[in-house]
Amino acid sequence: MVNVFRHLKSYKWQISAVIFLTLVGILLELLLPTLMANVVDIGIVKGDISYIIKIGLLMIVAALIAVLITVGVSYFASQTAQGFGRDVRRSLFVQVEDFSLQAFDKIGPASLITRSTNDVKQVQDVLNMVLRMMTRAPLMLVGGIILAVTRDPGLSLVFLGALPILVIVILVISKKAIPLFVSLQKKTDRLNLIVRENLTGIRVVRAFNKVNFEKSRFNQANEDFRDTGIKVNQMMAVLFPIMMIIMNFTNIAIVWFGAIRIDEGMMQVGNLMAFLQYAMMILMSLVMLSMGFIMIPRAQASVKRINEVLAMEKEIEDPQSAKSTESHGYVEFRNVSFRYEGAEKPVLSHVSFQAKPGETTAIIGSTGAGKSTLLKLIPRFYDAEGGEIVIDGVDVREMSQAELRQKIGYVPQQATLFCGSIAENLQFGKEKATEQEMKEALEIAQAADFVFKQEDGLHAKVEQGGANFSGGQKQRLSIARAFIRKPEIYLFDDSFSALDYKTDAKLRAGLSQMQGESTIIMVAQRVSTVIQADQIIVLNDGKIAGVGTHDELIAQNHIYREIAASQGIGVEGA
Template structure:
């Protein structure tokens, strides 16, 4: 947690101001019981009204100074804590953006969201408390003890007996509570995961009438969080009654023994009243410390989770160098192998091929053959285990990720659409794209027709996740987004699967002229989509089972022929 709190140095002047103001407030509060004792002993007992007014006015002045210091300290502590939270949130987000897909898979999206929101909020709250109490509690504790001893050293022995009881209770609760707070955050992660899956997969859930099962799943996750939260609160619920019991017993003992000392003439009434207030301040300081002990374990867990993300190194880094293109629009795989972390078998083994400018290289194979894995290696979403991938003749590990990705127009298997207008979504591929470029890309992607039918055309708003668009419309917008970029290499990861055969054929025909100066890497399930490719790579269990044109593979490759026969009739094959 202290590692995370180092980021508060940006607000050191605010923090110093807060500490100074809290010190002033604490001194004011410590001074008030002494003034009250003077009023009772020198004013009330002797009937000196003028003295009562004089000291009463002084007490009002001291109280006003303390109140003003408290208000200003609260303002600056809130500003520092909120600024700290904003900075950490920004740092976590920027750091996560550098992660490869491997790190996302390892931590999980739901957990990253929880860490960026709930965990940082927990730490923020503790920072506010610490800024207010880290100075106040020790001053009130030490100052209260000094002032109590100055009033009556013998009566102070009662405080020495009760303080260890309070401290022991706090430490015991702290020891029991810490593991439970860790469990709360894990259960919160699980609840967020269930919520996220339900909200993003609502169509599938309803289509299969799984609402009841999903309600039960959410109920279980919610109950698990509730159960552990109740356990935490049960433990913490003991704290306040224990505090109040010890405090009240202490006050009763002080009044009892203080009355005896007053009766013996060893103590004045005003001093006893002041002594009781100082003891209450000492106890209140311990209560403040206990509140921090309640918050700090949870915040420490949250801080550790945040630090785990910040300390997580991306599995590969840029070298930051820039390279001139050796071969425009070329893609080379040389003995490339790749294994997912913890996998027993490699996802890809010894993949080698070269795609030249203007060529269409298609990849086809059964489910789980490694098609999507192969195309995910080109933009360097994952790092190859062995071998070399070259884009425009440059090893992708020798160039920055930004440079490599700037040369690629990537259309993922699942079309991702952002909130905003249709034009904004297409312009995502090229920030400075003109309206004519956007319309041209949409026409090539066969999207112009349905866009023109929408109420505001290219300025029509898209709902979250593209829920007001069909699957085919989302795919065509994704393709337009890649086309407007005019990259050296186009990657289509099964991007025509939601298109009808007529639109698919028209799109492929339009793409031929559009990509004359680029290379196309095309993953497809349909034979009709890959039949005209310059090169077809057949993948089987992560290995190349065949490579060639449609006709060559049909004659020589059993795996390809099996795929073709499963989709086309004998007449179509002939």
């Protein structure tokens, strides 16, 4: 729990204010029954009107101050809980942003979203309740018992029968509730996962006529969540009636034995009235504690899930003394190997090659050969299991991630756009890019035609995930975002696959014009995309099966020749 609750250090004075005000408020509330007893036993019995008025006014003032204190406690408790929730969400977001892709995949986006929203909300609500009620309940319980015993030690023996029963009921129900709360959070994860998959994959679901199947899958998860929630609520529904029965029988016992003691002259009426109020305070404090015992297990489950994220060690970290490099963009793989966590065999094995500034290096191979994985090792989305990846003579693991990625213009296989405008998406590549720079990048990426046909041009709206653009348009905007950066190294992960051949050819022509001394490394499926590359690397089953130009590989490499032939390109196409 240390990881989460370290955020409370920033709210020490608010928490101190809550505790102090709660203590003062309880002292005033505990004073009221005593004052009322004095009004009855002294003022009414003796007919002293002035005493009644004086004590009555004192009770009104005490009650008003208690009300103001309660407002203050609520204010500081809410401020602490809301601020704590904000800080934890921020810590989770920052932690996830620093995750390697392996760590991200290990937990999964659906669970991370649940932990950052639902779980944080659970902890936040319970913290608010603890500050407002759980600090109040023990103080009131102790104070009420002390004053009740002071009033009449004999009548206080009634509590010896009631309190153990209440405690046993609370403990039994809490013991059964904790596993259910843990299960409920896991079922929330499952429900979010199914909803997220359906929302993002709605086109696939409809295309394969799986709407009814997905409805059935959702209904099963939804009903499972409902059934677990009902079990939890049934326990709460049982707890409160039992507690109310115990409280009411306790009051009956107090009135019964109190009346006997009054009849015997051992107790006054005012004292009995005060004793009843203290008894209610004691029992109500136990009710508040029981509510805490019900809610805290659920918060514990949420805290554990949040801590799992916060406690995850960063697999990819900056070195203590990061090295800087000259700005050239020379990339070298030295005997690099890599495997995904849990995989039986490596995705890449002993890969070595060089990519030089001013040249284009293309990577081609069959599906699953490790092409995209190879590209993701360069910006340290993953770290190599063996070997070295060197940029300008420095191992990428010895560079700061910020400096390394500043050198790179990366275009992913799946084009990703963010809500906002086209200009804002381009500014991901260069924060202070001018409109002229944006226009140039769009023209080279062959995106200017559809961008400037829109009424708002660069300021046209981009829907979530770029849903208002076609696959090819999204790819071209992603490419323009990399171009605008003018980096030392361009990484294209099969970034031309959604383009027609004519647009592909124009884009590559524009790329060659603006390349200058930048290094280009591109993954491609089409031979026509890589045919003009300075060197082509053929990957097969994670190993390099050939390196050369198109003509050299056509002549010497049977794997490349087969790929080219499958696309209608042979020796004549060279």
